[in-house]
Amino acid sequence: MITKTNPDEIQSYLVDAANFKGNCSAVYFPETHDDIVEIVKEANNNKTEITVAGNRTGLTGSGIPSKGIVISTEKLNRILEINKDKKYAIVQPGVLLSELQDKVSEHGLLYAPDPTETNCFIGGTVATNASGSKSFKYDATRNFVEALKIILPDGEQLNLVRGENFADGNTLILKTESAKKITIELADYKMPSTKNAAGYFSKPDMDAIDLFIGSEGTLGIFSEIKIRLIDKPENILSAVIFFNDESSALNFIDDLRLSSLNPKEINNSENINVLGLEYFDKNSLKFLESDYPKIPDEADAAVWIEHETNKESEERIFNSIAESINKHNGNNEKSWFALNLKDRKGFQDFRHAVSWKVSEYITKQNVQKVGTDSAVPVKHFRIFYDYIKGLAINSKIAYLVYGHFGDCHVHLNLLPKNNDEYKIARDVYRLICQKAIDLNGTISAEHGIGKLKHEYLEMMYGRSAIKQMAKIKKELDPNFILCIGNIFSSKYLIDQKL
């Protein structure tokens, strides 16, 4: 097994896409399940902290260590099985999402979770319960995880298969491969009804596997992941629609969201059933202008819309979307319609470019990301949007808004130019989180909490809930070695009074 300690060689394991920086003494590159067990057992004996790293595209510092060692999963990069008949795949955690998507596509299948950044590992997406532009229709990664092979912080192995082990009310009993029994008292906070990636999943009678999905590496390390696949759609209608005023764009989204809400994941219904509705405000379009000269000058907002089609439904769906575009005064002369796969990929890149350029900008300015990840229930969405935009305008700091608006999920990014602006930006961010909470939403719908968002999770669920989460972690990680500082601060583990 390769180990690296040379500071030059481990530099890239000490910063993520949010420009969160860390420290460690060594990076390990296990190539098998047993390699991981060996590292974990030794670290547990020595009480050395371990941080598990995916491809470090995370936006919360969760894959970046504060101290101790890093386990990089990049050499665990094999697709072990793709079963076309039973529609599943078994993969190691370091498989690239883009590679998995391409490989299953060759079998006529689709792996539906699609975070905008496809340069991430499947392990990372399961640990953060990632979601993306198609999650409006298909839901987040959680909905596609069938089984996990997990190495617990003491080196024990836990195999979880969806549908096999449920909590009894709030009590969950886990049984490891060596028959060790672990009893866990689940937290009793109520999760928001929106898409959510904030804190441990918790619900009475829940499936044990759901506790580990979205646990940001704090409860165990995935060494094998079984995911559910679906049939690849025959075709996809994809278009970027430009609007000359923002409210028309938002009305267009409201209309299509409403007609798509039910039933999801069923094709050939009479309804419109969009995959996703991705929004770009005027500032986002300006931000992209130099790379995308085809953006019309007069555009005030844009919506990237995708819809599955087949020979029989194509015409009906096209007409129905065209009708909505005209109803809401979409720019029907300059909006973009994909006529082939290349165009479609181009639109996907266009969406990726806005997130990616924000990451590039903050790295250049050497500040941390100040980007919201909040989602709120549909009925409060417009109130929320108007409120946070007002805050951003009043702050006088450059900002842009984009996001998965089908899911009422907003990425408002403030782009501070200096430290003073950065401080103001943090205050605005806090107010936005508070508003999302007041409206029964979440402070993190997809990126997770990591090391950057502890205080907002506390605002959302309250201290007692965080204590309950810490208690769950203590049960599984009594020596506090695994991914310390993710989701909640280590003081919740160490301080007995908390």
Next chain:
Amino acid sequence: MKIVVCVSHVPDTATKIVVGSDNKTIDANGVTYVLNPYDEIAVEEALKTKEAQGGDVVVVSVGPDNNKESIRKALAMGADSGVLLKDDNYRDSVGVAKALAEEIKAQDAQIVFFGKQSVDYDNSIVGQLTAEMLGYNCVSVAVDLKLDGEKITAEREIEGGREVIETSLPAVITCQKGLNEPRYAALKGIMAAKRKTIEEKDAAVSENSVEILEMKKPAPKEPGKIVGTDSSAVPELVRLLKEEAKVI
């Protein structure tokens, strides 16, 4: 002014090509066909020419019924009408050019746009052949084009630089990447395309002078060699670069 764009309908470069059981054609199973990427540039240039000078853009393609998909894409981008010169059998480049030349003559087109090459057989020849058959001037691999009345000033890429060419209408231009950024289809264009007709007629008869004897995939690349992971491998690496690869 009558403007013609000639388009071919080609296997998407992203699809994996499998040679058919006859060893002379490709296995069409699972292959998606698209408008030849260079022809998108040709369509864009035709539309820009129309926008600047007025006129009608006619899209012409030689081949089977499926080619209509690519004609339709060009119509959705904004071309005015389409012509399919039907032929269900393999035709060589001369045959394609003959059919096109006849149609262009009938249309009395003053300027004709081609892609610089069709990404299926990659011959890069149909545009030039057609120009020759018509007696038109020809600028191939154009990366810049200015039209001033009858006068054409074009730039083309040559080894190590660019060449500026002055010529006049009627002319054939074959289009290279960099000439323009093809537009996406817009809603209005797609709607309008539904009402536009594609005229179908048989392609002018032509004897093939090229026969495909065999089609095979190039030999796969040899896998790379890892000589070591640290500095102790350097001497061996230097030896291999000298003796085997002969690059230093």
